[in-house]
Amino acid sequence: MDMMRYVTAALFGALFGVGLYLSGMTDTQKVIGWLDIFGAWDPTLAFVMGGAIVPMAVAWKIAERRKAPALGSAFPAPPEPKLGRKLVIGSLFFGAGWGLVGLCPGPAMASLFWGGSQGFVFLVAMVIGMALAPMAHRGLDAPLTTGDVT
Amino acid sequence: MQTDWLWGLFGGGIIGMAAAGFLLINGRIMGASGILGGVVDGSAKASRRENLMFMAGLIAAPGLLVFLLGGAETHATSNVLLLAAAGLLVGLGTRLANGCTSGHGVCGISRLSLRGIVATVFYIAAGGLIVAIFRHGLGWI
Numbered sequence: 399m400d401m402m403r404y405v406t407a408a409l410f411g412a413l414f415g416v417g418l419y420l421s422g423m424t425d426t427q428k429v430i431g432w433l434d435i436f437g438a439w440d441p442t443l444a445f446v447m448g449g450a451i452v453p454m455a456v457a458w459k460i461a462e463r464r465k466a467p468a469l470g471s472a473f474p475a476p477p478e479p480k481l482g483r484k485l486v487i488g489s490l491f492f493g494a495g496w497g498l499v500g501l502c503p504g505p506a507m508a509s510l511f512w513g514g515s516q517g518f519v520f521l522v523a524m525v526i527g528m529a530l531a532p533m534a535h536r537g538l539d540a541p542l543t544t545g546d547v548t
Numbered sequence: 549m550q551t552d553w554l555w556g557l558f559g560g561g562i563i564g565m566a567a568a569g570f571l572l573i574n575g576r577i578m579g580a581s582g583i584l585g586g587v588v589d590g591s592a593k594a595s596r597r598e599n600l601m602f603m604a605g606l607i608a609a610p611g612l613l614v615f616l617l618g619g620a621e622t623h624a625t626s627n628v629l630l631l632a633a634a635g636l637l638v639g640l641g642t643r644l645a646n647g648c649t650s651g652h653g654v655c656g657i658s659r660l661s662l663r664g665i666v667a668t669v670f671y672i673a674a675g676g677l678i679v680a681i682f683r684h685g686l687g688w689i
Contacts, residue, residue, distance in 0.1 A: 404601040406573045411605030413566035414578060414650075419610040419620070421559020422552055427623045433675040436684050442556040447653060449560025450567065454658035457568030470575030477661035488645025489652075489667040493674025495637030498630055498682065498689065501622070502649045503642060504580035506635075507603060509622045511611030516624040520635040527639020528581070528588040534644055 403469045415508040421446040424509045426500025433497050484538050567654055574598065579651020580606075581642035589643070625689060641671075 422428045422442055431440030461473050496502050499520060506513075506521050513520075567578040576595070583599045586592030592599050614620040625631065642648040645667050647656065652671075656664015682689045 400597075403574055403598055406569070407576075407598045407601040408605035410566045410570040410574070410578065411602035412609035413569070413605075414563055414580075414602075415606040415608075415610040416613060417559045417562030417564075417566060419559070419613060420562060421556045423556075423559070424610065424620070424622055426625075428552070430679055430683070430689065433672070433679040434683060435676055436680050440552075442552050445553045445556035446560035446563065447657075449557040450564035450654045451658045453561060453564035454567045454571075454654055457571050458659040461571055464572075467571065467575030468573045470573075473571070473575050474577050477656065477659065477663055479662065481663060481666055484644045485646070485663055485667055486670055488641045488643070489670035490674045491637045491641025492645060492648060493641070493671030493676075494678045495634040495639075495641060496649075496671060497675035497678030498637070499624055499634035501624065501634070502580070502638060503584055504606070504648070504650050505622075506638075507580065507584065507606050508610045509620075510607045512614045512620050513622045513624065516626055516631055517622055519628055519631040520624070520638075523632040523635025524639035525584070525588055525635075527636040527641075528585040528643050529639075530636075531585065531640050531643030532589050532591075534640060538644070 406469060414504065417450075418505050418508045421449070424505045424513075429500035429502075429505075430497065433500075484535065487538065563650070563654060564658075567650070567658075570602075571655075577651060577655045579647050579655060581639075581648040582646065582651055585639075585643045627688070630688070645671075 418424055423446055428440055428442050431438060432443035466472055501520050503524065506517065506524060509517050510521065570576050570578040583602055587596055587599050645652065647664070647667060652664040652667040657668060
């Protein structure tokens with residue numbers, strides 16, 4: 399079963415990458431265009447999101463009625479209801495970096511072969527940021543002396 | 549312009565099918581930052597190989613497509629400082645928030661996860677603000 403899981407994982411990764419490329423989301427100027435509300439705003443990203451969310455919403459409904467995934471033991475746990483400051487701070491950091499260059503983790507990987515040295519520098523920095531994250535996690539978990547409540 | 553929107557919708561549909569398949573077949577949430585980040589910090593453990601296989605497909609397939617069709621550009625800035633700063637922010641931020649555009653955006657919003665919706669609002673707001681400042685204020689991007 400493990401072997402089959404690896405094959406399907408590679409297939410879904412491939413499909414994800416092809417979708418990212420065809421949708422235009424590996425073009426950083428289309429992404430920055432979506433975020434550029436004071437300039438030549440480009441709504442393409444909303445179409446991509448809409449196009450992706452509809453089949454995924456159906457998949458969640460199907461998953462509700464099934465006991466287990468076809469090649470796995472269990473479906474993911476229901477979403478955590480608590481928000482917390484890590485979600486907010488992390489998303490603000492992510493959005494800032496996303497706006498600066500127009501790349502997020504999926505397209506950064508999908509464009510590795512043709513994104514040139516720019517894409518490579520971004521990807522290496524992103525991996526370093528990910529490697530540093532556990533430290534930041536512990537820092538934010540530590541109670542603040544001001545009695546801050548998340 | 550409208551052709552781009554149609555390609556967006558079509559490509560988005562393919563992304564959604566990939567996410568749907570990864571959930572229903574593999575039982576996993578298709579979040580790019582979690583799949584890579586779990587391998588980077590060692591937290592993936594049991595799913596490490598599955599994550600690596602997913603990333604192999606994610607990197608190889610569009611690479612092959614571009615090789616066959618020819619000519620693709622990411623049009624990314626060549627400012628190394630901007631690239632490095634942005635990469636660090638994206639890497640750190642997505643792991644702190646436990647998700648990015650695919651995990652929180654596509655997979656979270658589609659099951660009406662409050663965390664997914666809140667994260668998406670915040671990263672789009674931050675991105676919009678940064679583009680306003682750096683493009684229209686400073687003229688750097």
